[in-house]
Amino acid sequence: MADAYHHGNLRAAVLERAAEVIESEGPYSFSLRSLAADLGVSHTAPRHHFGSREGILNALAVEGFQGLAESLRAVRAEGGTLLDAGVAYVRFAADHPGKFQVMFAPRLLDDGDAELAAARSAAFAELTGGVDTLQDRGIAVEDSAAAVVAGWAIVHGIATLALSGNLDTSGIRALFADTDLLTITRRSAGLLFGVPSGEESP
Template identity: 55%
Template sequence: MNAYHHGDLRRAVLDRALQVVADQGPTSLSLRAVAADLGVSHTAPRHHFGSNTGLLTAIAVEGFGMLRDRLVELREAGAPFLELGVAYVEFAVEHPGHFAVMFQPTLLGQDPALDDVADATFAELRRGVEAIAPHGGVADAAAVVTAAWSLMHGLATLELTGNLERSQIRQMLGVTDIAAIARRAGGLLGGASGGAP
């Protein structure tokens, strides 16, 4: 590991922590080990994060912010509800360190910034009810949104853990791209256009 020399120590710690979490899982993270990897004193990262919990919380805050921004951008562009689900899966695959931490509240500290950004992200997901309910034919739009989130979260988890590959789902579907798999699976709930099922 390259030693840290200058610049933004907070960012360097976050980046190294994200690598560790993506490779080994969040419970393997050690602030002391990250400091050693960066070649700084073990107390230097504590100035920014306080503890392992503080570091994991900062990762979750950043991740929720990135996901929220992506969902807002899609909504404002008029993307169908299905595309929000596809973006959710793509985010997880592109940012596995963030995704591994964001939905594990027992690892995270109490932080108003985390509450705010997580609530804003979940609000974007809940907007799916507003997006599909006006189309008619939806007896329980809230349940559809819950099912869609569960489907996309599960698909992302299967991809990140290697189980999608292990189960040979790609061969069965004849599709390799995770976004295409998400669209095909999600289309069963919302139709290819992302409208009402």
């Protein structure tokens, strides 16, 4: 089985498997040895690529922030609003729950890692830049910094509630006639941004 991981494929396979384990069991539920056993390779093979368990978590977070930045950048390139960016944020979290958990768990990561810092900064630059779209649509923003925090808080909160299962166990999801997560996001975040709940994205 090890032959399947030549030419750098092992690195991608380790990250994919780690994300799967984190999604189902949380970020503390794997070791380099367990990932190697899952993939049928030598227990030292993952260490060659990542050095340590923290190295795997950092790499997952880097990939996550890069992917989030790409998603938000695509929304901006298509002329989307800050609300559209918020929906894209929740979609990214739902599509990549393992990475999303790690991205926002700083105690698990090496904040001195330059690649991680750059990826995180790029993602947040896209979030902060989205406030300009409110002004473009005639929505007054007296405090742009507060608007960034408020916007991020609501979509991150929705994503976290959904991934943790609390959106369902609380019964809140049942209040919506349409229980699609992205519809819930658009309606809820739309209240903050002064967008009628029935308005569709461009």
